[in-house]
Amino acid sequence: MEPKYWERRWADGETGFHRLTVNPYLERNLGFTGVHGGRVLVPLCGKSMDLDYFASLGFEVLGVELSEIAVRQFFDERGLSPTVRRVGAFEVYAHGPVSIACGDLFSLPEGDLVGILAFDRVTLVYDRAALIALPPELRTRYVETLRRVLPSSAVYLLLSLAFDETERGGPPFSVTRDEVMKQYGGWREVRCVETVDITSESPKLVERGATVVREDVYVMRPLPSVPS
Numbered sequence: 279m280e281p282k283y284w285e286r287r288w289a290d291g292e293t294g295f296h297r298l299t300v301n302p303y304l305e306r307n308l309g310f311t312g313v314h315g316g317r318v319l320v321p322l323c324g325k326s327m328d329l330d331y332f333a334s335l336g337f338e339v340l341g342v343e344l345s346e347i348a349v350r351q352f353f354d355e356r357g358l359s360p361t362v363r364r365v366g367a368f369e370v371y372a373h374g375p376v377s378i379a380c381g382d383l384f385s386l387p388e389g390d391l392v393g394i395l396a397f398d399r400v401t402l403v404y405d406r407a408a409l410i411a412l413p414p415e416l417r418t419r420y421v422e423t424l425r426r427v428l429p430s431s432a433v434y435l436l437l438s439l440a441f442d443e444t445e446r447g448g449p450p451f452s453v454t455r456d457e458v459m460k461q462y463g464g465w466r467e468v469r470c471v472e473t474v475d476i477t478s479e480s481p482k483l484v485e486r487g488a489t490v491v492r493e494d495v496y497v498m499r500p501l502p503s504v505p506s
C-alpha cells in the first residue's frame with residue numbers, strides 16, 4: 279500500500295482496525311515468548327492500546343508508524359505532551375517509556391536511527407495487523423527490513439489472520455501458515471501457539487466472501503541479522 283493510502287485512512291477516520299482495549303491474544307500469549315521486559319518493537323503500531331500494555335508491564339516501547347495523525351492522537355488521547363526530535367527520515371515522539379518513530383518503516387535500516395533508537399536492545403517484536411496490512415509483494419521486504427535491524431536474540435510475537443482469499447483484496451490480507459513459513463521459515467523457530475476460528479466475529483471479511491477466518495498466533499526467533 280502506498281503511504282498515501284494509510285494517510286487518507288487516518289485523515290478520514292477509517293480505522294476499524296483500532297481496538298479500544300488491549301488485544302486479548304497478546305495478553306494470553308505473551309508468556310509463550312519467555313520475554314519479561316526490555317525493549318519491545320511494535321512495527322506499524324497505529325495508536326494501539328497494546329503500547330500502553332507493554333509500558334504497564336515495564337517494557338521500553340518503540341513503535342514505528344507512518345501516520346502523523348495516528349502518532350499525535352496516541353499522545354493527545356492520553357493527555358501527554360511528547361518530546362519530538364528529528365532523526366533521519368523519522369520524527370521521534372517520546373514520553374516516558376513510549377517512543378514512536380513517525381515515518382516509513384521501509385526507510386530502515388538507517389545507521390543513525392538504528393543506533394539512536396537502540397534497535398540492538400530490542401528483546402521482543404510485537405506484530406499485530408502489521409504483516410497482514412501489507413500486500414504480498416511488500417511482505418518479504420518487511421521481514422527482511424526487520425531482520426536487518428533486530429539483534430539475533432529478539433523474539434517475535436505475530437498475530438495473524440488466515441481466511442479463504444476473496445476477490446476483493448485487503449488490507450487485511452490473509453496470511454496462511456504456508457505464507458508464514460515462506461516468510462519466516464529460515465528463522466530458527468516458528469511455533470504456532472494459538473489458533474481460533476473467528477469467522478463469527480469477522481462480518482467484514484465474510485461480506486468480502488470469506489467462509490472461514492482464523493486468528494493464528496506465532497512465536498518466532500530469528501536467525502542472526504542479514505549482513506548489509
Ligand SMILES: C[S@@+](CC[C@H](N)C(=O)[O-])C[C@H]1O[C@@H](n2cnc3c(N)ncnc32)[C@H](O)[C@@H]1O
Pocket residue numbers: 284285295296297321322323324325326342343344345348381382383384406407408411449
Ligand atoms: C492495520 S493498521 C494496524 C495498526 C496497529 N498495529 C493496531 O493494531 O492497531 C496498519 C498501520 O500501519 C501503518 N503503516 C502502513 N505502512 C507503513 C509503513 N511503511 N511504515 C510505517 N507504518 C506504516 C498505517 O498507517 C496503519 O496505522
